[in-house]
Amino acid sequence: MATIFLSYSVAPADGPVVSRVKSIAVVSGHTVTMPPRQHPPGSPLATIAMRQAVLASDVVLALASVGGPQHDWLNREVQTAFENQKPVVALLEAQIAPQATFPPGVPVVPFDRHTPYQAQAAIQNAVQVVGDAALPQQEGGGLGQLVGGLLLAGLAFWALSRD
């Protein structure tokens, strides 16, 4: 199961959408990290805390609704994910153009608040896509640890056999 960094920029009235995404992810067995936003975006403290949280995650889910006032936060969080080769999945309200924020290749799941049941299905779909996107990271991480462990064991064996 994945550790998801949930980046968001939603209108104040759309707080429940963030809660829904989080609940669906948790019920699906994932761990969700919310972005630390106590400090102004771009400030050194905010940047360090956000970078640590992104690095500790397997995948970033970027959620944006129309009228969301936190696009500066979202852009920085997504940019940090790109810089650190973290997969990004976008969950965008239908009226938002993905090319404004995300480069080509980022999976985009649209949702429409005016059709709540379909929006719920879209969120579930996005969480599924996020889980799939996280798999190579987790497997890669596991493989990396295995290779690292084998190298260390080899070095130790070589050092011992020299004595």
Place this chain on the structure above:
Amino acid sequence: MARRPIAIIDNTLLSCLGKVGIHDRLPMVFDRVLIPPAVNAEHGAGPGKARQRLRNLKKELPDFFVSCNDRDPFQLLVLNEKLDAGEAEVLAQADFWRTQQAQQQVYALIDERKGRAFGRRLDIKVWRTGRLLVEMKNRALISQVQPYLDNLRSRTTFWLDDSAYRAVLRLAGELSRF
């Protein structure tokens, strides 16, 4: 001065507090206690004493013990997949109120392990009966936690294993760390 927090209470915990007779001290800890419909229904379906107790609570403190149905229905649907109706409603309401009341803390009062685990994963502050008793002691509303815990363990279906029992007493300063 900061307002006291809001609490949303589950059925088991509501029963526990009623049985040991300390529900009347809750207004010194919380601003109000919200009772979701599923908790009302579970309590209503319980023994006559429990039904009567809840009715009396609402009659004695009508502005404090409040029936409440404010939550996101879609989030509730999701939580209902994994939790029983009462726990799911408590967590959905706690999350709802947390987003609505940024200036006021919100607590989910749940005893069941699964509900508490989900609550923590959703970043909701969850207290169980033991933690609530410790808070009451910290506010000098009760002098000791242990008699209430013992009472609950002997008289009710309140489930608290030995290590959790000791942890609560340690938190209350009633058990040495060594």
